[in-house]
Amino acid sequence: MKAIAYKEFGTTAVLQIVEQPRPTITADQVLVKIKAFSINPMDWKIRKGEMTLMSGSKFPKHTGADFAGIVEEIGASVVGVKKGDEVFGAVKNMKAGASAEYVVITSSLIWKKPANISFAQAASIPVVGNAAVTAIQKMGNINSQTTILVNGATGGFGMFLLQLLKQRGAKVTAVASTEGSDFAKKWGANSVIDYTKENVLSRKETYDIVIDLSSKMGYKKAKQIMKAKALFLNPTPKPIEIPLALFKNLFTSQKHVVVLASSSTKNTNVLINAIEDGLQIEVDKVFPFAEYREAYEYAEQGGYIGKVAVEVN
Structure with missing residues (x-):
């Protein structure tokens, strides 16, 4: 599978697409085929080496936290989701990354995507x-x-x-x-x-x-x-x-x-209910996967409204 990674701290120039084996799952995990991921300030703060106390200095590193996609495989003990479900979520470990074609994640860290929003909008929710x-x-x-x-x-x-x-x-x-x-x-x-x-x-x-x-x-x-x-x-x-x-x-x-936050079912349910009640999600711009550097450069400049997302496949 294709994934975005980097082998040293620096500007967007250090980002590259690498080929990796498609990940395998354990009993409590889900394999998600990613349709979109969004960009957050934490992505470039880690990439620039500003968060080494939390992220460490071991390479290669991956970027991207929140994503949306379609369930490809489920582990033997997973309940509540099935293959083909449209979901969204966020990787929990700062050393992991969602900017890839697939992601493996614990089933407790994904939620079903509201039907009335796009994958790019759903990928803008978690963080x-x-x-x-x-x-x-x-x-x-x-x-x-x-x-x-x-x-x-x-x-x-x-x-x-x-x-x-x-x-x-x-x-x-x-x-x-x-x-x-x-x-x-x-x-x-x-x-x-x-x-x-x-x-x-x-x-x-x-x-x-x-x-x-x-x-x-x-x-x-x-x-x-x-x-x-x-x-x-x-x-x-x-x-x-x-x-x-x-x-x-x-x-x-x-x-x-x-304010230090991480994704939780309790808080995400608040967001899902708010979306069902009319909360709007504005995605300023959606980039194709091949233009990942342009996407990060655009996000880092700031001044945009809402979120910036990248579509995969």
């Missing part, structure tokens, strides 16, 4: 969707009086987060580009700040919760627009920030909350 659900859980009790600022609101994470927050009735301000402003409003933001025209840090408004999806604000700057007792949610922490946040939170009422 950012579960992160959005986890972020809301970290927010605690939110209601119509809770003021929330979402910085970098129209990428994949923001797409899910805004729509899930709308279902909960929170008062949300989104920070987005001019192009993304209409999407932010459509997904449920009560107001939108166009960052190309205005700096959110120069405003007088303060918020109960600030979540930085762009990785460009940071806790130190966010404190300027946080209420005395407020939360700053950080879904893209540097490794050193995880223990530092826990320590510093002992001495301040403006808490720095690290």
Whole structure:
């Protein structure tokens, strides 16, 4: 089978298509023929060597976490899915990869694809969707009086987060580009700040919760627009920030909350139910497998709406 791999850290130039044996399954595993996978910031952070404490430095490495496809084989003890089912899921190990023609995965980490969405849309769900659900859980009790600022609101994470927050009735301000402003409003933001025209840090408004999806604000700057007792949610922490946040939170009422998420059945069911209730999944661009480098380059540049996906076969 064909798979995308790399033998050293670096730019998209290190990515290559390699030939590998089609993987075999054990009793509790499923072989999925991949139809699409999506791209996440973690993919290039690992590839550039920024996450070696978590991913290690052993090569070759594979890229891609979340995928959608068709069940090809099932293990003897697998229940709930059968050959031919359309499913989606995410590989759990950062050293594994979903950017291939086939993937072997434990049956507990795949779910049946909703019939009303495409493979590219389904492949866009697991990583950012579960992160959005986890972020809301970290927010605690939110209601119509809770003021929330979402910085970098129209990428994949923001797409899910805004729509899930709308279902909960929170008062949300989104920070987005001019192009993304209409999407932010459509997904449920009560107001939108166009960052190309205005700096959110120069405003007088303060918020109960600030979540930085762009990785460009940071806790130190966010404190300027946080209420005395407020939360700053950080879904893209540097490794050193995880223990530092826990320590510093002992001495301040403006808490720095690290959001670390992984796919789970409980959270994925929340997403599936939301999709059935009308949650929209915007895929900005879908690339063919042969244009994998172009796909990663496009995603790394940022500025797109929703997700970027790659179709296989």
